[in-house]
Amino acid sequence: MNHLLTSHWAIELPSDHSTAQFAAHELRRALQRMGGPVLPITGAAAGPRIALRHGPDGDGFVRMADERGLVLIGEGPRGLLYAVYSLLEALGWRWIGPGPADEHVPRWAQIRLPAATVAEQPAFARRGLVIGHDLFLAQAEAWIAWAARARLNTIFVHTIGTSGMPLGACRWRYWQQRRQRLWPLIEERGLRLEIGGHHLRDAVPRQLFRQQPDLFRHDGRRRVTSGNPCPTNPATQAIVRDWARGLFAAEPNASVYHLWPEDRLGGGWCVCSRCAALSPSDQSLILVNVMAAALAECNPTARISFLAYHDTFAPPQQIAPAVNVEVVIAPRQRSYAAGISDTTNPVNGPLAEQIAALRVSFPAGASMFEYYLDGILFKSALPPLGPTIAADLRAYYEWGLDGVHVLLTGDRPWLAVGPNPHSFAALAWQPQRESAALRGEYAATRAPATAALLDTAYAALETAWRHALAIKPADVRRQHDGHRRDPVAHPPRDILDSYDTPPPHCEQRLAALHEALDALPAGEAALAAAQHTAVAEQAALAADAAEWSASALLLRFLAARQEAAVVQARRAPLARQRQALAAARAAHTDLLNWAARHVPPPARAGHRLLRMLLALHLDQLESRIALPWHSARLRWQRWRELVLLLARLWWQWQR
Template sequence: MGSEESNEPTFTWTARQLASCCVWSPERPDTTVLFAAEELARYLQRIVGRDIPVAARPELSQHSLAVAPFGSNFTMPPSASPLVGFTIEPGADAIMVRGDTSSALLRGVYRLLQELGCEWSVRGRLYETVPTAATETFCLRAYRSAPRFQSVVYCSDIITWHYTQPEPLRERIVEDEELADWMAKTGATSFFFIRHPFDTKSAIEELQKSFSTRGITVEVGGHVLPTPLDRQWFPRHPEYFPLTHGGRRSETGNLCVSHPRARALVAEQAGHFLTAAGYAGALHIWGADVFGGGWCHCTHCEKLSPQEQSIVVCNAIAERLENAGVRVPIYYLAYHDTIEPRLRIEPHPMVWCEFAPRERCYGHHIGDRECGVNEHYRAALESYIQLFRGRVRAFEYYGDAILFFGCLVPIPRVIASDLATYEALGVREVSFLQFGQFSRWAYAPNFTAFAAASQGIPIGPALERLWSQWDGKAQVVGSVFADLEETMRALVRYGDVRLPPKRRTQRSDLRRALSAHLPRFTAMADELDSHRSPSLHALALLVRYTQTVFEGVAHELDTGQAADAIFSHALSILQSVDRTYKGVWGEFDLAVIHDLYKAAHLVPGWS
C-alpha cells in the first residue's frame, strides 16, 4: 500500500487563482479539522501573499475541506470507493481534500501543500521551504493515499524531559513542539511516552495540546509491569512478588503471575495509567528492564516461559479493560529475553506484539538473508506475526542515542529496506525511538528516510532536500553523509556501540572494519570544517566525536583495558556544540550515559 496519483487529467492553478479563494470547512469542525483549515489558509497566505479566509460550508462532510472562490457553486462528489487515508481532488474551480478521519484530512492538507511546493524539515520550521512567487503556476492531479502502515509512531523515555527540573523541561517542550509539528506534516499518527518504574508521570501534559490539535494519539506505559503492584504490599504479601532463582521472594522485578490476587491487582491498577493520562490511545505493558527480566521462578511460574508470563498479564489487563468497556490496544514486548516466540498461550484480541530487535545488525536491513544476525530476528518476527494474527508493531531504534552512544549513524537506505520488509511480512505498525533535538540533529537522515518510507515515498528526493538545509551546501553534506553511511554500516552490526561485542567472530569482524574505516573520519570532518559554516562545524564536531568513540572501542578490543580517558575526550568534543544543535539530551543526558556505560563492567551479564 502507499500513495497513488491517478490517471485523471491535470488541472493548472495559478497563484492569482489561489489568492481569490477561501478555505471552506464543515459547519461544526472538530479541533483537528479546524486546525487543518487554518493551517491550509496560513500556508496559502504565505504562498500568494494575501489573506486567505476560512469559512463554513454546510454541505461539506465532517472530514473534508475545499479551496474555492467566494460564490462558487462547487459540490463535493461522492467517493468512488470506501475512503482509507485521504484524497486530493482538484478541479477547474475548486480543490477538494478529504480523509477517513480528522487526522487523515490534516495529512491530506499537508500533502496538498507539498504539491504546491512546500517542503518540510525535521530540523524545524525555520528550515521549511514555502514558494512565494506571485506568478507561480501549479499542476495538480487527483491523489489518493492509502496508509502503508496502520500506525507510524515516535517515542521517547519520559525521564529525558527532566520533568522535575523546570529549565530543562521548558527547553525540551519547545523542542518537541517542533517535533509534533513535523510529525503531523510527515504522516505520523502517535507519540508514545515510555515510562519506567522510577517515573512519577505517564505523559508530559504540556505537550498534549500540540499532539491532540494535530490528531496525534498519545500512548502510555512502557517498562511498567512492576509498577501496578504496590511495593508496600511486600511485607504482608510477599507471595504476590516474584521468586528468584535463589528461592526468595523479591520486591524488585515483576510479579508472581500464577497468583490470582497478584494478577488481579495488576490488571486493576494498570488501567489507572490510562485514566491518569486522560487521553491515551494505547497501553504498553513491558516487564522490568533488567537482566534476567525480573520474572518469577516459583513452582507454578517455572512452567511458564518469560514470554508466557508476560502474555498472561497482558491478557488479564485486556480482559479487565474490555469488561469495563474500554477498548484500547495493549502491547506485549518482544525484547531481550522475550524476543523468541516461545508462546503456548493465545493472545487476547486486544493484545498486540511490540517487536523490538535492539541487538540486531544495523549494517544490513532486517530482511537481508546474507546477515545471520538479522535472519534470526526476522524468523522470530515471522512467528510473532502468525501468533498475533498480524497485530504486530516493529519498534525500531533509528534515533536511539543510547544504543548509538551519541554517535553519528546515518542509515537511511537500511531504514527504507527495513520498512519495505516489514510491510511485505505483514507488520501493521512501525515506531521510531528518539531523544528530542539531539536525535533530530544527529539522526536527521534517519528521521527523513523513516518519514518518507513509512508513507511509501522514495527517500532520495527527501534526502536531497535535507542536504540543502545545511547552509545550502547540499553537495558537500550529501557527499559526507554518503561516506558516513558506508562507514557506519560497516561498524554498527553488534548492538551497543560503546560495548565491544561478546562473540569472537563479531569482535574480529569489527576490528577489521575499524582498521579500514577509522582513518576516513578525519577527512570527512576536515571537509565540513573547510566551509566555515557554524552548522557544518557542529556537524564536524559530531563526526570527530564519533571517530573518538570508535577509537576507544578499538583500544578496548586491542588491549582488553578500559578506554575511559578516550571516551572522556570524546565527550569533551561535544561540550562546545551549541544547545540549539545538541538539545537538552546532548547537554544533560549524554554525560550520564557515558557514566552508565563506564560502570557497565560492574553489571553481571552486560559488558
C-alpha cells in the same frame, strides 16, 4: 481553468471537525508565508476555491483539479490534513525535522496550484514517533507539529514510574505536567496517543514484600523483589488488575496502553512451582491478559500491548492473548548495518521467522518498535541509517505488520537531528522511496547552497557506521544489562561494546572499526568545504558538523578501545599494552571535551553517566595489567564518581 492563486480565491470547508478546521487554517497560514494572499475560509465559496472534503476515517487522500479550482479529499479529517501537507510539499515546502532550521519555506511572486491528480495511501496503518526522554518531552510541541507534517499518525509517550530510572523514558510525573499543553496539539491534528513503558514493577509496590512475599517472583532459592511479580498468584493478579484500572481511568485518551515488564535482558521471571513450566512470554502474557480484562470494561475501543523484547521475543506457547491484546515487537539485539530481512546476516537472519510467528500469535495486530533515533543504543550519536531503515520498512510492509514506531531518546538534545527522522517518516508512508534521495532532501533543506557537500559528508558517515554496526552473534552474546552485578567491575554493555570477545572475532572487530575510520576523511573534507563556502548557512552547518564530529570521535574511541583489547589478547609487552590504553583514554577525553562545548547544563549529568560507562570499560582492561593498589584506587575513584553522578541525577528528577 487558470490555477494561479489570487485574492479572489477562497478555502472552502463545509466540515466543522476540529482536525479539518486545523487543516484549513494550516493551509491559509502556509500560503500566506509563501507570499500568497490571505484566503478566507468559508463553508461555500462563490468563486474559485480550494475545496477541502473528508470522509469518516482514514489517512489516504486524493488531490485533483476541477472547473472551479482544486479539490482535496481525505478519507478522514486526518487524511485531509495530510492532503494539505502534500499540496504544500508540491509547492516546495519541506519539513525534515522539528525546528525552524529543518523547514524550507519557498517564496513565490505568484503561486500556481498543481493541476495533476494525486492519490496516496500509507503503507502502514500506524506510524508512530515514540518520545522517550524528558529532554524530548520538553521539545514535544515541535516534535508533534513535525510528526503531523511528516504524515506520522501516532504520538507514543514512553514513560516510567517512580520506581525506575528515567534514563531512556519520560518521567510519568513530567508527562502529567505537560499533558495539559500537549494533548490539545495531538488532538487537533487527529493523532493517536499511546502511553506507557516498563511500568509493571509499579503495579506491585516493593513495600508489600514483608507482608506478602508470595506476590513476588521466586528466583530458584527464595522470593525476591527484583524483576517481575509472580504472575500466577491470584493475589498478584488482583493487585495488577486494580492498578491498571486506575491508570486507564487517569489516562482515558490513549488508544493503546503499554504496561511492560522490567527492562532487562533476562532472569527476571518467576520459577515457583506454578510458574516454572511457563516461558517468560507466557508469564508476561498472563498479566497482560489480566490488565486487558480491566481495559475492556472501562475503554472497549482501546488496546493493550504485549512487548516482544529480549527474553519475551519468542511467541507465547501456553497462553493465548485476549482479543484486545496486540504485540509490539522490539528487535533491539540486532545488527543495524543491514536490513532485518537480510538472510545472509548472522544476527538478523533468524529474526524474520520469529517476527512472523509473533504476528500470527497476536491476531489483534502487530507493530514494530525500532531504534533509529535512540541516542542511548548508539552512545550519544545518531548514525545515518537510511539504507537500513529502507530495507527494514520494506520488509515490515511485506510481512504484513500493522505499524512502525521509532524511539526518540538519548542523553542530550540533538544539535541537528540528521537524516533519520525524515527518512523514517517518508519510508513509513511509502517504503519504496530511495534512501539516498531522502538523505539528499535533508541536506538540501539544511544547507541549500552546499547540499551536495553536506550529502557527501553524511554518505561517508553512513558508510563508516555501517562497518561499525556490523556485529556478529558473538557481540550479542557479550551484552549484559548490569542487573545484580557490580556496575564498576561489570559495567553494562550494549551492541557496540564487544571489545573483549574471544579471538579471532576480537581482531575482526578491530579490522571493521579501522574500515569505519577509513571512510571518515572524505566526509571531513566535504564538511570543511561546505563550511568554507556557505557563509549564510554557517549556523545550520555548524550544528550538523558538531553532530558529525560527535560520531567521528565516538568511532575513534571504539577503535582505540578495541585495539587496547586486541593488544592485550595478543599478550603484547606491557609497555605496548599501556600505550594502547593511553590512546583509548585520550580518545575518551576527546569525547568529554566535545561534551563540554556542546552539551547544555541540564543534560550534562546524564551524558556524563553514559560516557562514564565507556571509562569503566577501559578500567576493566586496565585492571588486568595494573598493580593491585592502582586498581583499588581506580575502583574507589569510579564508585565516588558514580555515586555523585547518580545523586545529581536523582536531584534533577525530584525537581
